[in-house]
Amino acid sequence: MEELVLDRVAKYYGDSSAKAVSDFNLNVQEKEFIVLVGPSGCGKSTTLRMIAGLEEISEGELRIGGQRMNDVAPKDRDIAMVFQNYALYPHMTVYDNMAFGLKLRKFSKTEIDERVRKAADILGLEEYLTRKPKALSGGQRQRVALGRAIVRDAKLFLMDEPLSNLDAKLRVQMRAEISKLHQRLGTTTVYVTHDQTEAMTMATRLVVMKDGLIQQIGTPKEVYENPANVFVGGFIGSPAMNFFTGKVAAGRFMIGNVSVAIPDTSYEILKKGGYEGKEVILGIRPEHISEKEEVLAECPESIMDVEVDVAELTGAEMMVYSSINGQSFIARLSADVHVQPRQHLRLAFDMKKVHFFTKDTENRITL
Amino acid sequence: MLAQLMTLFTSMELRSEKPSAVHSSKYVFEYEDRWLVVDKKEVSSREYALLSSLLKEVARPVGNTMAYEWIQFLKGQGDVPMQAGRDIRITQLFFEKPTTPLREVEEAVHAFFEDNIRLLPVSSQLAFLVEKVSTYIQTDEDYLSFAAALESDFFIKTKLFIGKFHQADSTFPAFFKQEEDLFTKGLSLLPDQQILTVESIFPSLLIQELPDHLHSVLQCQVVEPVSHDTELLKTVRTFFENGFNASVTAEKLHIHRNTLQYRLSKFQEKTGITVRNFDGALIAYYASLLADRT
Numbered sequence: 001m002e003e004l005v006l007d008r009v010a011k012y013y014g015d016s017s018a019k020a021v022s023d024f025n026l027n028v029q030e031k032e033f034i035v036l037v038g039p040s041g042c043g044k045s046t047t048l049r050m051i052a053g054l055e056e057i058s059e060g061e062l063r064i065g066g067q068r069m070n071d072v073a074p075k076d077r078d079i080a081m082v083f084q085n086y087a088l089y090p091h092m093t094v095y096d097n098m099a100f101g102l103k104l105r106k107f108s109k110t111e112i113d114e115r116v117r118k119a120a121d122i123l124g125l126e127e128y129l130t131r132k133p134k135a136l137s138g139g140q141r142q143r144v145a146l147g148r149a150i151v152r153d154a155k156l157f158l159m160d161e162p163l164s165n166l167d168a169k170l171r172v173q174m175r176a177e178i179s180k181l182h183q184r185l186g187t188t189t190v191y192v193t194h195d196q197t198e199a200m201t202m203a204t205r206l207v208v209m210k211d212g213l214i215q216q217i218g219t220p221k222e223v224y225e226n227p228a229n230v231f232v233g234g235f236i237g238s239p240a241m242n243f244f245t246g247k248v249a250a251g252r253f254m255i256g257n258v259s260v261a262i263p264d265t266s267y268e269i270l271k272k273g274g275y276e277g278k279e280v281i282l283g284i285r286p287e288h289i290s291e292k293e294e295v296l297a298e299c300p301e302s303i304m305d306v307e308v309d310v311a312e313l314t315g316a317e318m319m320v321y322s323s324i325n326g327q328s329f330i331a332r333l334s335a336d337v338h339v340q341p342r343q344h345l346r347l348a349f350d351m352k353k354v355h356f357f358t359k360d361t362e363n364r365i366t367l
Numbered sequence: 368m369l370a371q372l373m374t375l376f377t378s379m380e381l382r383s384e385k386p387s388a389v390h391s392s393k394y395v396f397e398y399e400d401r402w403l404v405v406d407k408k409e410v411s412s413r414e415y416a417l418l419s420s421l422l423k424e425v426a427r428p429v430g431n432t433m434a435y436e437w438i439q440f441l442k443g444q445g446d447v448p449m450q451a452g453r454d455i456r457i458t459q460l461f462f463e464k465p466t467t468p469l470r471e472v473e474e475a476v477h478a479f480f481e482d483n484i485r486l487l488p489v490s491s492q493l494a495f496l497v498e499k500v501s502t503y504i505q506t507d508e509d510y511l512s513f514a515a516a517l518e519s520d521f522f523i524k525t526k527l528f529i530g531k532f533h534q535a536d537s538t539f540p541a542f543f544k545q546e547e548d549l550f551t552k553g554l555s556l557l558p559d560q561q562i563l564t565v566e567s568i569f570p571s572l573l574i575q576e577l578p579d580h581l582h583s584v585l586q587c588q589v590v591e592p593v594s595h596d597t598e599l600l601k602t603v604r605t606f607f608e609n610g611f612n613a614s615v616t617a618e619k620l621h622i623h624r625n626t627l628q629y630r631l632s633k634f635q636e637k638t639g640i641t642v643r644n645f646d647g648a649l650i651a652y653y654a655s656l657l658a659d660r661t
Contacts, residue, residue, distance in 0.1 A: 013558040080519075081518065085508065085511055085512040087516040090478075091480075100520055104471055148519065
């Protein structure tokens with residue numbers, strides 16, 4: 001069943017020509033974990049707040065559980081929110097923080113106690129119930145914030161960058177905890193983040209946004225493997241996809257005087273699309289550029305001799321920064337590769353994995 | 368009758384708006400859709416009996432004495448309701464939709480700030496938070512967290528104007544009036560910002576109040592030369608807003624540092640303005656605000 005539907009939803013402040021969110025269409029199924037991801041100012045938080053009812057919807061329709069919600073008061077939407085800055089009361093105990101929302105809704109003391117203790121058990125907070133937030137670590141505070149949402153037993157969880165205040169290590173730990181929590185509770189969740197790794201690891205589906213517009217909706221794998229445009233290719237994945245602007249000519253992609261062979265089937269499509277002799281953008285993931293002998297042997301027509309600018313050993317991998325005719329790129333190589341700056345290296349593009357994007361719209365050309 | 372009453376009771380005031388908070392030392396009576404407020408000490412028991420039989424008395428809300436005194440003080444119509452001379456600041460709390468009663472919000476304020484901050488309900492859409500200077504000064508982040516707590520528990524969207532500390536003396540009401548006016552303007556100038564301060568509103572206000580000839584200087588010298596490349600003004604603005612930090616700016620815009628350098632150079636090339644020096648940054652920043660408005 002569709003739990004949440006956003007149908008041509010838009011948001012503008014005052015003048016309708018400057019839209020914070022435009023033509024937003026999304027159908028969310030029950031128990032899905034949807035992640036809205038994009039750079040700051042892309043409209044993801046505004047969208048979340050429209051779902052919550054904290055921002056009015058300027059255009060379009062919002063439905064929760066099949067019911068139109070545009071004019072329903074936020075408190076009657078059966079949602080619970082979790083924020084980046086925890087939104088905890090410093091002078092209340094953990095127990096009272098979790099109980100406060102229920103108290104406002106006039107739940108009985110027994111019911112409140114039952115719900116708070118159950119949430120504390122789920123989140124491993126039983127021993128902290130009498131503490132105040134300042135006596136807790138960042139991760140524990142965020143767990144209390146989650147607890148405040150869980151006790152409501154809401155139909156929909158809305159989370160706005162809930163892990164942004166945590167350090168990198170704790171963030172990794174907490175994102176796994178949130179995923180586990182979602183598996184356990186099965187509550188439909190809409191989660192906002194600017195962190196593409198968080199988005200990739202947690203989402204059942206991603207909604208990539210830029211400038212108030214949806215760029216792509218899909219599973220993390222779909223979005224990673226088939227980005228809709230240059231923006232999505234560059235935003236999802238770390239390090240980002242490499243892009244080269246060049247010309248399609250006689251079955252090859254020319255980056256100045258360097259060229260690589262385009263696989264026949266792809267070239268036919270490009271030719272039919274009228275791209276012969278024209279500039280397009282080639283996108284390739286860092287892991288699809290290789291130094292391995294077997295790849296070099298497999299792709300003899302896409303081997304290049306490049307000079308290493310920077311080589312970074314990350315532990316399991318070696319990140320090599322280089323450029324081809326002034327267009328920089330990163331290759332993710334095996335940690336066994338020992339290279340130094342200014343050293344020359346033979347690398348091959350796995351041309352079966354590359355994408356082509358039009359130069360004007362920057363949209364992916366379907367091959 | 369009104370004129371006679373006013374002559375008889377010198378402290379009597381006629382108000383067109385129903386008083387939101389009434390001091391225990393006053394009586395309030397309804398009078399033809401208006402309200403008469405009079406000092407109790409000026410009214411004898413016999414006069415009170417007479418007034419009550421002629422006019423309908425408005426019951427005084429319980430527990431609002433302190434709020435009333437503060438609001439009178441902020442209006443410049445009363446003494447400082449605390450030890451004079453201490454520094455205070457007022458954070459104005461605006462509720463996007465009428466919110467009543469505020470009793471539960473008061474509980475939230477106490478749970479959040481304890482005794483450091485007092486909530487003064489003004490109307491169903493406005494309240495003031497009075498903060499006395501103390502060893503811990505609430506940060507913008509604290510107020511943002513407070514606003515999030517209200518959103519999460521009460522589902523009410525708030526906007527806050529965080530005032531500046533100022534001595535609580537007879538000069539405070541005029542100082543506060545300035546902040547009230549700024550907040551009113553800020554609400555319409557920056558509708559998507561939740562936390563407002565003098566410094567966040569002032570640049571936009573300056574652009575709004577800019578005379579035409581200066582408006583056209585900014586337009587011709589900065590906005591037009593880059594009008595075909597909308598990314599440039601956004602880029603330089605983000606650069607300023609992030610303290611000229613190239614790494615943070617590049618991360619915020621999700622571009623490579625080299626792309627940022629390229630855009631900053633391109634901006635300089637098109638406008639002749641060096642954004643890395645203060646004068647250049649200032650004019651480019653104002654131009655970006657102007658471009659936003661137009």
